[in-house]
Amino acid sequence: MSDGEIRSVIVPLTGLEVLIPNATVAEITNYSEPQPLSDTPPWMLGNFLWRGWQVPLISFAVLTEAATAENTANARVCVLKSLIGNARMPYFAVLAQAFPRLTTITASELVEVSSDINPIAVAGRVILDEREVVVPDLDRLGHLVAHAAFGALPVTQRPQTAD
Helix, strand or coil: CCCHHHEEEEEEEECEEEEEEHHEEEEECCCCCEECCCCCCCCCCEEEEEEEEEEECCCCCHEEEEEEEECCCCCEEEEECCCCHHHHHHHHEEEEECCEEEEEEEHHHCCEEEECCCCCCEEEEEEEEEEEEEEEEEHHHHHHHHHHHHCCCCCCCCCCCCC
């Protein structure tokens, strides 16, 4: 891999595809019915058990209003490392409609799609291989998921200092 190349994953969702850095992907696994959470938005599908963690599972397509619902038959779960720095939520997951594809990209391959307004948790859109893909704002997404799943959970942690 040369300088300027980023290993990425294209994740197919209902109505859109998202482009995320491969380094944020912990694992792709088969869908299993999540445990519902009470008083959450429709895009929060619930928690599922993964490697001993209760991981919040979301529908990014519903969150961004690309879809009103997603099919779970043959779905996959893309477990992502949370970027918010909270020990209570080191991971969250996104429902995928097929197995994500690995790709290596450079900035010169991406053509930004200009937009006055992006949906919540979307950093932007780009053209990649003649297709429009969404680039999520993973930091903001992590905060949204933490708030929806845990309510008043402090979403960042301060380093411990000795007194």
